[in-house]
Amino acid sequence: MSAPAPAPIRRPLTVALTGLNATDSPGAGVAVARALLESPDYEVRLIGLSYEALEPGIYLRDLFQKTYQLPYPAAGSAALLERLTYIQTQEELDVIIPNFDAELPLFSRLEPQLRNLGIRLLVPTLPQLDARDKLNLSAFGEAHGLPVPTTQAVHHLGGLVAAATVLGWPLVLKGRWYEAQVVHTLAQAEAAFAQLQARWGLPLLAQRFVTGQELNVAGLADGRGHCLSAVAMRKLTITDKGKAWAGITIEDDSLTELAHQFARVSQWRGSFELELLRTAAGELFILEINPRFPAWVYLTAAAGHNQPAALLHLALGEPVPPFDEVAIGKMFMRCAWDLVADYSDFQQIAGLGEL
Incomplete structure (x- = not known):
């Protein structure tokens, strides 16, 4: 009887992920982490990158070996580069996979600098x-023959009437980055406008309801x-x-x-x-x-x-x-269960920015 073939050697790789907010509106980080651990080619060591201390993925210690907090995207690319440079001295990252829309322009802009640090990315370019x-999707679809419902940018409250004239009722009102509400009347649209503007800023998007x-x-x-x-x-x-x-x-x-x-x-x-x-x-x-x-x-x-x-x-x-x-x-x-952690861990990530 011949001996069984040896298992293929999996190359070690250190990969950092954002999107650890595994809540009722989850980011992709935990799902990406699970998939990476099943890579047939790489023995992946995972590093978490969080923005808030209560992102549940931080405390999934069987997935992430360590987690670091990042500055919010509003802090800009210089602050992000400074933080990632420090993390790189500690972890020697090979690849970062960003999983939030709002952070992607920063990572795209920083790709050459991160490559110089030894970190690889595969992210869309800024023009892509x-x-x-969302602001340009309707025009993009029209230019390339992709079916997109008619969409208009709404820069101020008064723009709702003009949008409804074109799109009709009901219409879908969307936040700049996330969230959408179907509104059937001008009163509902004005209430949704206030909520979405407070969360995501302007402009909002009004889209034909289908x-x-x-x-x-x-x-x-x-x-x-x-x-x-x-x-x-x-x-x-x-x-x-x-x-x-x-x-x-x-x-x-x-x-x-x-x-x-x-x-x-x-x-x-x-x-x-x-x-x-x-x-x-x-x-x-x-x-x-x-x-x-x-x-x-x-x-x-x-x-x-x-x-x-x-x-x-x-x-x-x-x-x-x-x-x-x-x-x-x-x-x-999806299922929900109570993830139990020590308060000392929360204090550490919240106070020191690392866990």
Whole structure:
């Protein structure tokens, strides 16, 4: 009897992640971490990067070996670079995967400096981020034949009347970065305007309301026009904030073709998510294009497309062939449980910025 083949040697790699807010409106950090630990090629050591001391991922010590707090994106790129330079002296990071929309422009701007520190990224360029921004998505879709509902920027309260004249009631009012509310009257729109402005600033976005089946595609592109992976998912349960709480992988060529079309026309670098809606009449609309992994990205690993693990290869300049077929019928269901931690740990991350 021949001896069993030796297990392949997995190369050590230290990777830092943001997006540790695993709450009812979760970031992608914990899901990305789980996928990375299943990488067939790398023995990944994970470092958490947080913005607040109560982000639950900080306390998942079986995932993250250590966590550091970052300055808020509003502090600017110089403050972020200073903090990351210190972290690099402590941890010798190989790759950082940012998972928040608001921080991505800073990381994109700092990519050359971080590369000089020995840290690799695979993030969209500033022009790519700007092109698919909520403010520009309608024009981007029109220019490239992508179906996007009519959208208008609302810079002040008085702009709601003009938007409703074009879009009709009801309409969807969206925050600059996150959150959306469906409003049916001017009074509701004015109340939502005040709430969204307080949270996300101006301008807000008013979008034509369409209803139907909510769908998503998680994608990974190489920056040269090729979509290497596109995993389509149908939402099964949706929270009051519009987030998927359960979903299932599906086979739908029209969805994956949209992902390939987006990667081709934008020359997209890295991860992305298409938020889609199909009406009862069969019309398909792109509601948003998110420039990072979705919070449900661990489902891609379960479906045979471990997108976070593949991104490591791309970030390091290594070739990644297109993935094969997606496993259809893989489901995810989020659950809530009480994560117990010591108060001393909270004091340490809140006071010293490290845990």
